Amino acid sequence: MTIRKYRKTATIKAEQFTGEPEQVFKYGMFPSVDNCANEFQYFLPTKEGDMRINLDDWIATGEKGEHWAIKDDIFKQTYELVEDQEMKKEEKAVTPVVKRVKEEKADLDEKIRKLKTFLNDDEKLSSIGKEQVNLLRCQLETMEKYSDILWSRIDDLKGW
Known part of the structure; x- marks a missing residue:
């Protein structure tokens, strides 16, 4: 079997997660408290279920309106404006x-x-x-x- 290189071709919309209440409300997120770290954790509702999202992660929106979270470093390596x-x-x-x-x-x-x-x-x-x-x-x-x-x-x- 030969390994080949592939490139993503889908165009998405994305914004960096800041934790602002407007963003949390806009995406229907729900915060919960991490008792060990004594801080809020945010979860983004996705098609696959609730996905944890951290500050500075990216919220991606696909062509069908679906959302998912992407770590900042992965986003910068994967997507170009x-x-x-x-x-x-x-x-x-x-x-x-x-x-x-x-x-x-x-x-x-x-x-x-x-x-x-x-x-x-x-x-x-x-x-x-x-x-x-x-x-x-x-x-x-x-x-x-x-x-x-x-x-x-x-x-x-x-x-x-």
């Missing part, structure tokens, strides 16, 4: 966008550098006429504004 998984998916989706925008900005900045070099060459400028020089300066200004916009997009996308 769904929002974390969704955020990782979003990060994966955003990463290619950031990469593309960075590449676009790098290409644009290279073109800006070349245009500036051209506009600083008086010999080349004298051969194209004043109107073309004015249009090229307007083009450079627009390209620099566009580069700034791309920088803002990159900065904003990093925050995702």
Whole structure:
């Protein structure tokens, strides 16, 4: 027989047990006193019967509304917050966008550098006429504004 690895795929809702009266009431728990330790013990009603639950354990709620207790260390090893998984998916989706925008900005900045070099060459400028020089300066200004916009997009996308 071959041993294989398995992963839990069920999505649950869970909250950490704090012993607050609202929680005790919400889940229909009943406390009893442990005479040896002189402290309250809490029991969570489950489908299998009453289950002892300690402070900091987790109360899991299944898809059918059933509840059970999970020790804190086991819960942390077994479950991952769904929002974390969704955020990782979003990060994966955003990463290619950031990469593309960075590449676009790098290409644009290279073109800006070349245009500036051209506009600083008086010999080349004298051969194209004043109107073309004015249009090229307007083009450079627009390209620099566009580069700034791309920088803002990159900065904003990093925050995702």
